[in-house]
Amino acid sequence: MKVYLRLLRYTKPYIRHIVGSVLCMLALSVISSAIAFLVKPAIDDVFIKKDFRMLVAIPVLIIIAYLGKGMADFGQSYLMGFVGNRIVTDLREAVYRHIQSLSMSFITNTSTGLLMSRISNDVGILQRAVSDSVKKVLRNFFLVIGLTFVAFYQNWQMASLIFLVLPLVSIPIVKFGRKTKKYSRRSQERMGRISTFLIETISGNQTVKAFCMEEYGNRRFFKETNRLFSINLNTLKVSALSSPMMEFFGGILGASIVYYGGHSVIQGTMTTGEFFSFVAAVAMLYRPIKALSRENLKIQKGLAAAVRVFEILDIEPEIKEMPGTIKLPRLKQSIEFKEVSFQYEDTPVLKNVSFLAEAGGILAVIGKSGAGKTTITNLLLRFYDVDSGGIFLDGINIKDVTIKSLREQIAFVTQETILFNDTIRNNIAYGSLDVSDEYIIQAAKSAYAHEFIQSMPQGYETVIGEKGVRLSGGQRQRIAIARAIVKNAPILILDEATSALDTHSEKEVQRALENLMKGRTTILIAHRLSTVRNANQIIVLSDGEVIERGTHDDLVKHRGIYNRLIEIQSGYHKKNLNNTTSSHQ
Ligand SMILES: Nc1ncnc2c1ncn2[C@@H]1O[C@H](COP(=O)(O)OP(=O)(O)OP(=O)(O)O)[C@@H](O)[C@H]1O
Ligand SMILES: [Mg+2]
Incomplete structure (x- = not known):
């Protein structure tokens, strides 16, 4: 009835x-x-x-x-x-x-x-x-x-x-x-x-x-x-x-x-x-x-x-805007996590995580797979709400601002690049569809994507297939970077943004990312430690807890987990180099 x-x-x-x-x-x-x-x-x-x-x-x-x-x-x-x-x-x-x-x-x-x-x-x-x-x-x-x-x-x-x-x-x-x-x-x-x-x-x-x-x-x-x-x-x-x-x-x-x-x-x-x-x-x-x-x-x-x-x-959205939320002003000072705890279902994923990222700098988050790195970014974007603690942008709790004004401030390039079955132009302009063609081309150039886009049959008007299947992994990533450039948001999340790349294109993408990071506050998640060396602050996450923090030099001096990881990774490189030279002989 x-x-x-x-x-x-x-x-x-x-x-x-x-x-x-x-x-x-x-x-x-x-x-x-x-x-x-x-x-x-x-x-x-x-x-x-x-x-x-x-x-x-x-x-x-x-x-x-x-x-x-x-x-x-x-x-x-x-x-x-x-x-x-x-x-x-x-x-x-x-x-x-x-x-x-x-x-x-x-x-x-x-x-x-x-x-x-x-x-x-x-x-x-x-x-x-x-x-x-x-x-x-x-x-x-x-x-x-x-x-x-x-x-x-x-x-x-x-x-x-x-x-x-x-x-x-x-x-x-x-x-x-x-x-x-x-x-x-x-x-x-x-x-x-x-x-x-x-x-x-x-x-x-x-x-x-x-x-x-x-x-x-x-x-x-x-x-x-x-x-x-x-x-x-x-x-x-x-x-x-x-x-x-x-x-x-x-x-x-x-x-x-x-x-x-x-x-x-x-x-x-x-x-x-x-x-x-x-x-x-x-x-x-x-x-x-x-x-x-x-x-x-x-x-x-x-x-x-x-x-x-x-x-x-009848299903109610879990993430709700409280009445009286304000529009978040453009980030000026800092992003701060205060004693944030969170779990998706039953097992705690983040436990009392606190850190403060200065505006304009790079905060690197490293840690084993499953440590909770992506979860940090999910919380910052308010895809989920924290269970306890709080996240503050310039001292304003993100729960007190409109979701739109929060997300507008954040651009991200993630582990999985999501492209849509549309033209390259629209994929780059996704989220800011009314920008000019020159602006898009400029962004593509900074992302080192312009060249390969131009060599495609219809250039910027090429339709790239469902989820971008007609592009290589590295090309997809560069498009995602161009997209982030076009969005021109003050906060940038790079979650393993170079994971799909070989050493050569990684250098290009690395340069693209450096272009992108200029003047923004970056949260950088990376497995390859060479990329986090320049960060203003590095936090090491293990099982959802921050176990080490500091600059590269601090952490090397500290001789903890970070230092050990550095040693392992550079050792790896040397061994690999030796192997390739010996196989050539
Ligand atoms: N949507 C979800 N629902 C339930 N559990 C999840 C969900 N997403 C992640 N998890 C769990 O949360 C934990 C942390 O996941 P997270 O994605 O933050 O790891 P990560 O540090 O980014 O790992 P990686 O380096 O592999 O990307 C994992 O144990 C994972 O199983
Ligand atoms: Mg992850």
Whole structure:
């Protein structure tokens, strides 16, 4: 019931269309009933009394009636279809907007396929239910009323007989409706899993092929589709059964009418015309009643889909802006983490992390994989909120500023470069789409990307494929750097920004990064310690705790973990160099 009401709210802006459509339906029902009614004079006056005037009048009336019926039919179909499509478009937009507003934790914990199926499948099912089934149900409902009136008018005894039987028929209809709803929910859940699987194996197809896992994938896919098949088969059984059952009831009714009506006509209590008019009304009733039961099943499916769509709309974003937040002014002094603790799920990832990064300088964060380095940047961007402690920009807690003004101040180049299936130009300008072409080219030049971009077939207008598959890892990274340059934010996060590069391009990218870091406050996360040497401050993270901090020289003097790492890495280099020279000899 709640779902109905909630859906109803979406119809509000289109109330004029709905009223128009309902008027057309009423007209349709009146005209259809009139046609059933015309059967009586047609038979009694034309065929039995052989009245010539009526012979002309009735065909003319029939033509006019059908013309009106056609117009009304078009009107109600078009208007209701319009409303249905509009509601669904609004709903789809609302769901998309809402998903975009949800927190990272929701997005990372929910399968892509599930979300996709909510936006495309469920909303689609709802669309069919709203634009098609609701229209049919309303239309047929009015028809049933009109025709019922004719039936009662012509012979109330026979009509009562029929309407005693009808409630019996409605029991299986209701039952089938419930079953369909249940199966539909299961079927959509399966569909969601199939979509997730598809997305993963198509976008990860390289890995699938390299590991020769095609067969494995096929088997898993077949398993999923076959499960879907058996659920759909159940739905099919229910809907295939509902129609023959209705027909059977119809048959019984037909037999009773012929018997009872024939009896009355023979005994003279009813004219032949009345009988056939009655039969016409009842016969015309059959289709709408059958449609009502069929559309009921579809509406049940649609409601199940609506429930799933509303489920998404009801999820509250975890990261919220408190009332009274201010716009964060451009960073002038420092970024400070004060005793920050955080966990994604159950295990603590950051424990009492404190540091202060001076504006304009470089703060380097190093530590083993999984130590919590990326988590620090996730918190700074407010993808997640700290569990305790606080993050302060120029002394202002980031929870007290608008999320937009916070994120506008931060540009990042991450471990995984995310590019979109768009032109190189738009990928570089992502986030600042209105910048000039010269500015973009300038940024690309500083990122050492201009050359390779120019050598591409359409230059800056080249579309780079989904996730930028048509570029090399290093090229992707340089585009990401150009993007960060264009954003021109005071804070820069470089999370393993040179991880996808060979030594040669690393030098180029390194220079690009140096261009980028100029005049900004940088948080630099790197495995290769050679890149962090110039940092104003280095913090060493281990298991979510800061275990060493200071400049390169301080830490080397301190002879702790950092120093040991330096020794290992430079030793590595020497050994590697020796190996290559010896293999050349
Ligand atoms: N979305 C998430 N949900 C749950 N746990 C997570 C999530 N992201 C990271 N973690 C966990 O948090 C810990 C720290 O992860 P983080 O990404 O900060 O490591 P990192 O220091 O950046 O490692 P790397 O050098 O490999 O990038 C890891 O143990 C990881 O398993
Ligand atoms: Mg990381």
